[in-house]
Amino acid sequence: MAEKYPHVAVEDFQLPDDLEVTLWAKSPMFFNPTNMDVDYKGRIWVNEGRAYRAFRNKFASEYAKKGDRIMVLEDSDQDGTADKSHVFVQDPQLIAPLGIAVIDNKVVVSQPPSIIVYHDVNRDAVFDPKVDKKEELLTGFGGFDHDHSLHAVTVGPSGQWYFNSGNAGTHVVKDKDGFTIRVGSSYKGGAPSVTKKGPNQGGKAGLVSDDGHVYVGSVALRMNPDGTGLRVIGHNMRNSYEETVTSFGDVFQNDNDDPPACRVTWLMEYGNLGFASDDGSRTWLSERRPGQRMSSAHWRQDDPGKIPAGDIYGNGSPTGITFYENGALGEKWEGLLLSGEAARNVVFGYQPKPEGAGFELKRTNFFGIKESALSGKSEVSPNNFRPADITVGADGCIYVADWFDPGVGGHKMADQKLAGAIYRIAPKGKNPQTPAIDLTTTEGQITALKSPAINVRNLGFTRLKAQGEAGIPAVKTLLGEDSDYFKARAIWLLAQMGDKGIAEVKNFLQSTNDPQLKIVCFRALRFIDHKVLEFAQYFSKDDSIAVRREVALALRDSSWEEAGSIIYDLAVQYDGEDRWYLEAIGTAATGKEVELYQALVKQFDAASPVKWSVPMARLAWRLHPDEAVDAFKARAIDGSIDAPLREEMLTALGYIDSEQAALAMVEIAENGPKDTAELAKWWLHSLSSGKWKNYKGKMKGFDKKLNALSDKEDYIVPIDGPALTEPSVEEVLKLTGDPEKGKATVTRCWMCHQxxxxxxxxxxxxxxxxxxxxxxxxxxxxxxxxxxVAHGFDGTIVKMKSGNTIQGISLSGGGKAKQLVVRVMGGKEVEVNSKGIKEREEMERSLMLSAGQLGLSSQDVADIAAYLRELGKEKSGN
Known part of the structure; x- marks a missing residue:
């Protein structure tokens, strides 16, 4: 007999031999978990998503009326299984919120357009509006009722709150100091009622925040707990579902997309992750260069100003992420980064190691479904395992929340029972307990600071910090611990405990040769703005490239007069290879590119750019000032220089917004080596509708794309055409698919899919x-x-004043682009002059033809499904 609320059986999972998984909780104790956090008592707090996308999942509309719930789950008898569950709050404002953090008695919920804080004043874990307080701490985030929206808050080792938001809609958020961030995105989506005029409206690009910088797309942020000090720490992702912050202060995240280019990466501070153009107006699809690999084009890895993409692993749907530092699993698993991959039924594991100025990320399948379970028959399909979130418990075990659904993505929710489960990963044969913590004592506060659970640590941090100098002796003892994570937590805290605490950090700095701990000391002193330039000078010639990278990042907003000599010293130590370090130097030189370039050419002989060393050429490429145009042209035309280095010079020219750069590109197209000349023509065509549009008249015809499609013709996808008898899902599930037959039948899909x-x-x-x-x-x-509908492949209908109609996928819009680029059926692109547009609207239905319109029978669909499943496993190595 089938369970009313099914879950994946624990025997269907695989994980390392020294660990075991148990079912900790399941529905009906809670439903559809989107995110979770743990408090110091070991209780798990869960955001439900029963109202998930009610505009598309009609059965969810009844939940949307009352709003979603936050549930509190408890293992009261400490037997390793939750036995109690109650509602903290149900709020009509909560519509599938994607983030929760329990920070002391503040329950922080990420619900666009706002970060909501429920103050549990009497600490009874039940929100009573007569006693407790609800506060919208910050508001103005886009992405309402959308997966690409506001995600969970987590407390960093400095005490600041870290969080991020996806690229659905534009974010204009003013913090409690009056500082405003403005983040543009041409992407929108979600409920139709909010996309046209509401918070998910896209199309805004090139917006400038109050710090003078332009940020686009999905954005990573941090702020003080009171809502002041809001700052951007990274941007231009697509949809990083969550961030995790280590005790060293390193931020790791994942990022998703529908094409095969999902990734896990270290977020270097201020990094541009490369998903959209720098003003947010153009997608990677519209700017992919001839012959460029998808993974490189997708994250613009061949362009200056973009940090390395990390581990690009292909198709997927990454979700929750966490970092394991200490706890019941033992020393073997310290430093374990875990990333949920809902599309692949797996939790990836990494143990990041410093590598040059960045990190090495080697991926393993840490926890997931056994191959034998996937290939076998069972009443509950293991394919339904969709890890929505991962967290480290106060008991030092790992908890994984399962959304449980046959599919993932595209706003679709097939499991109408709304089942969910939470699994516990612990040492084999053991049942670790949550320690009792007395937060009124210094001993208890130190215990909290040493907690495996990241937000529990903050309980100790804030209370020890409040002690001031009196708490220093207790915190100082952590500097003698074997764990570098404990040392790091102490360093951050000591730096905020007055002059004597700062002195302890400096003393420790003098005694350590560990690059990671040097970085922690520098970060902690920088956080309190203590002699930053003095320490930057001190570390600028450190043996460690990672330490020097950190110095470079700290100088982004310093003037050349203040920090020019330090930046120069950092730049001349570049080896020509380490991309992380190159981007850090570029970050340091923000707004100072001309000064650094001029200083470098004196060192590397500007009179002969064709003789530049690789380090000089790549530094110039990263800085790409107007002053370098002639040098770039000379190197691009010289056939004695290797082709990849010539191509880099074209890219540098393409990033300069000037007539001189455009004319240099024309000269290369006319006179350069054949391969470089052809690529120069592509650049001229690509930029003629963007930053170089004012110079089209001087491009000698190179602005025109060969065999370009005219916007004076109709391009209509026959989605309204006749269909044969439409098969049903129920019929398909009764059949056994043949992968070999599916391989032949799937050729009908080639007209639209690779x-x-x-x-x-x-x-x-x-x-x-x-x-x-x-x-x-x-x-x-x-x-x-x-x-x-797959995110990013929503249809657009453009009706022209000429009477023509164009249906397809929009690749650009907003910013400096005066032409809308639409990819039409067949894969070609139409450049639509915006002056000729009568009306443009987003389609509410897919551009894909249905099975019946393609003439597919139920057996055909079963065969294609079998083939795609086998092909996916083969190509991914899973």
Whole structure:
């Protein structure tokens, strides 16, 4: 007999041999977990998403009326299984919130457009509006009712709150100091009622924040707990679901997309992650260069100003992320980064190691579904395992929340029972307990600071900090611990405990040769603005490239007069290879590019740019000032220079907004070596509708794309055409699919999709798309394509004043682009002059033809589903 609320059986999971998994809690104790956090008593607080996308999942509309709930789960008898569950709050404002943090008696919920703080005044874990307080701490975030929206808050080792928001809509947020961030995005989505005029409205690009910088897309932020000090620490992701912050102060995150380019990466401070153009107006699809690999184009890895993409692992849907520093799992697992991958039914594991100025990220499948379970028959499909979040408990175990659904993404929710589960990963044969903590004592506060649970540590941090100098002796003892994580937590805290605490940090700094701990000391002193330039000078010639990187990042907003000599010293130590370090130097030189370039050419002989060393050429590439145009042109035209280095010079020119740069590109197109000349023509065409639009008249015809499609013709996808009898999902599930037959039948999909190197890039690439998707989910996507449109592949209808109609996928809009680029069926692009547009609107249905319109039978769909599942496993290595 089927369970009323099903879950994946623990025997269907695999994980390292020294660990075991148990079912800690399941529905009906809670439903559809989107995110979770743990308090110092070991209770787990869960955001529910029963109202998830009610505009598309009609059965969820009844929950949307009352709003979603925050549940509190408890293992009161400490037997390793939750036995109590109650509602903290149900609020009509909560519509599938994607983030929760329990920070002392503040329950912080990420619900766009706001970060909401529920103050549990009497600390009874039940919100009573007569006693407790609800506060909208910050507001103005886009992405309402959308996956690409506001995500969870986590407390960093400095005591600041870290969080991020996805790229759905534009964010204009004023903090409690009056400082405003403005983050533009051309992408919008979510409930139709809010996309046209509401908070998800896209199209705004090139917005300038109060710090003078331009940020776009998904944005990472930090602020003080009272809502002051809001600052951007990274931007231009697509949708980083969550961040995790180590005790060293390093931030790790994942990022998703529908094409095969999902990733996990270290977020270097102020990093541009490269998803959209720098003003946010153009997608990577519109700027992919001839012959460029998708993964490089997707995150603009060949462009200056973009940090390395990290571990690009392909198709997926990354979700929660956490970092394990200490606890019940033992020393072997310290430094373990865990990233949930809902599309692949797995939690990836990494143990990041410093590598040059960045980190090495080697991926393993830490926790997921056994291959034998995926290939077998069972009443509850293991494919339904969708890890929505991961957290480290106060008992030092790892907890994984399962959303449980046949599919993932596209606003679709197939499991109408709204089942969910939480699994506990512990040492084999052991049942670790949550320690009792007396927060009124110094001993208890130190115990809290040493907690495995990141937000529990803050309980000790704030109370010890409040002691001032009296608390220094207790905190200082952590500097003698074996754990570098404990040392780091102490360093951050001591720096905020007055002059005597600062002195202890300096003393420790003199005694350590560990680069990571030097970085922690520098970060902690920088946080309190203590002699930053003095310490930057001190560390600028450190043996460690990672230490020098950290110095460079700290100088972004310093003037050349203040820090020019330090930046120069850092730059001349660049080896020509380490991309993290190069980007850190570029960050240091922000607004000072000309001064640094001029200083460097004196060192590297500006009179002969063709003889530049690789370090000089790449430093110039990263800085790309107007003054370097002639040098870039000379290197691009000289055939004695290796082709990749010549191509870099074209890229540098393409990032300069000047007539001189455009004319230099024309000269290269006319006179450069054949390969470079052809690429120069592409640059001229690409930029003629963007930053170089004012120079089109001088481009000698190179602004025109060969065989370009005219916006004076109709381009209509036949989605309203006749269909044969439409198969049903239920019929497909009764059949056994044949992968070999599916391989032949799937050729009908080539007109819109690339599959294993064949077909047209119009819709999403499907080579790895079948990973982790059940037959039910694949069949539903083929039969009912409008029920779950892949993010970024929403249709656009453009009606021209000429009377023509263009249907397709918008690749650009806003910013300096005067032409809308639309990819139409067949994979080609139409450049639409905005002056000729009569009306433009987003389509509420998919551009994909249904199974019936493609003439597919139920057996055909079953065969295609079997083939896509096998192909996905083959190509991904899973």
């Amino acid at each position: 599959i294993d190197g064949q077909g047209v890039e119009f819709g999403p690439t499907l080579t790895e798309w079948g990973i982790g998707r059940s037959v039910e989910a694949i069949a539903d996507a083929i039969i009912n394509p409008s029920e779950g």
